[in-house]
Amino acid sequence: MTVALQTLLDRSIKNMGSGMNSVVKASALEMIKRAYKEGIYAQISAGFRSMEEQAALYGQGRLFYSYRGKNYADLSKPQVTKAKPGQSFHNFGVAIDFFIVSDDGKNAIWTINTKWTRVASIGKELGFKWGGDWTGFKDYPHLEMTGGLSYAQMQLGKKPSLSLKFKDDDDIAVIEPPKKDVDSEVTKEPSKDNGDRTIVSIQKTLNSRYDAGLVVDGINGPKTQTALIKALQTELNKQFNKKLIVDGKWGAKTKAAIVTLEKGAKGNLTWILQAALYTEGYKPGTLDSIFGQATETALAKFQKAKMIAADKKAGKATFAELFAA
Template sequence: MTIALRTLLDRSVKKMGKGMNPVVKASALEMVERAYTEGIAVQISAGHRSMEEQAELYGRGRAYSYNGKNYSNVAKSIVTNAKPGQSYHNYGLAIDFFIVSDDGKRAIWTVDSKWQRVAAIGKDLGFKWGGDWSSFKDYPHLEMTGGLSFTQLQAGKEPHLPFKLEKMEMPKTCKGDSLVISIQKTLNSRYKTNIEGDGDYGPETRSALIKGLQTELNQQYNKKLVVDGKWGPKTKSATVALKKGAAGNITWILQAALYMKGFNPGALDGDFGGNTESALFQYQKASKISADNIAGQETWNDLLA
């Protein structure tokens, strides 16, 4: 295959959009990754869909236009039977996928053995597949419902979903990674460190991240840490817990540390948003620490020790 896994993952993240349930999102990406190791290039084409988007989709094939004389169908066929609120996509619990050519340039919609294999991987991860439905088969569709009805979801009930990524191996960034180089440059200028901007995440860069964190904790929280770039119990207990909505240099350090471990928080902008939360969640699951979407002592220790 000439298409890179990272490209397939990045495209999929973009298509799923914001508002995805983190388990569904992480499982979808895991499916893309597992299929890739079996030589199948697959991409997620849709994820979360707002009520407005669902209404628009429902209207397709049902809409009529008037040309002054008579009414005619705008679209030829109906796309979905699901009204707004009646699709698991509306709750970030469903995804659609398609196969792409080995160079990543063409979408392939043939439901063949490759397609079936991807669906099987998805089912293994806890998804239900639209291709198994008896009435209307929806081959690209995978969903996790947690057994909840639309009424329950509309009432704000949160599904409890199975997370089956125990075997997930941690991806590593590779040498020469341009984002790592930019992290190294920022560390050097912001914290007066002197690391080589080689894009390689090694002990030097990790130590610079710790120095950065120690500096910020001293400045922002009046901690009296020795800024030595070494991880120890004092630094660990001085860390602050970060969650969605946090912003600033410490959040940036968290994002950089996650990225170095191979979990992409989206933009390294110092804003703890949905992408950072999802990267954190995936990291916590993969490292078998409590996946609570909060970067607390346990997470900091795991990232930097």
């Protein structure tokens, strides 16, 4: 019995994890669909990889290796990568690995044959770069979509400007990159012309309303995301007495404290939702703290892209996708 397309998609979504760039994730699934139409059954084996997971991979086959105070050396396994944490595009959700499966979907096929190269070609048509084209070490399962950014730039919080190479109902909005090459939030004296104007507005509001202490550079980096989580925790404490530690870290207690927002909601929590949607590449309209039609539309598109219930209400699952690392 031939494996169902939905089975391959479900497995791929699970293997990619929750930290994927939405354009990369959608393009990966489109690649699976196109290959399936040609009678080639492909599946994503890996997507987002945390820094700790990268450290564990790098530690394999090494006598000494520690990361953030933890020993990851593991001589019981062979070396599999030369990439330390932050040196793999998997760490930033813009890379995937794939393989071919048997017709019944029960066995992985790692032979590099015409089916394998055809899937890679489909991936390249969708905007990916293939590790099989590298001049040095060839990584045949690997596909990446970096938007021309380097590891160093992504480590500083820069995000690639990506767009879908195929028609899709999600109509994902892409934040335009700065016209000038600028540093991320570590910049001390950013030019007034640098960065995304809406991100600038978000950073200014976080500074004035929550004393975030951000450098206003218009770049959506990790400090801006941390400040948004702190703002969320502050509002949950202030409005609902949730007694959260305001540390800017997304965790089980913060998730449990989330209240559901829906059309008609007004106030600072709605503003935080709008700001978070914008930083993820979805346009909620004016960041006016009013949950109107534009915010509802952006939310529905985000929920659909993240494969969560598109109920147009921002609850625990939605905020988890917006803020979980």
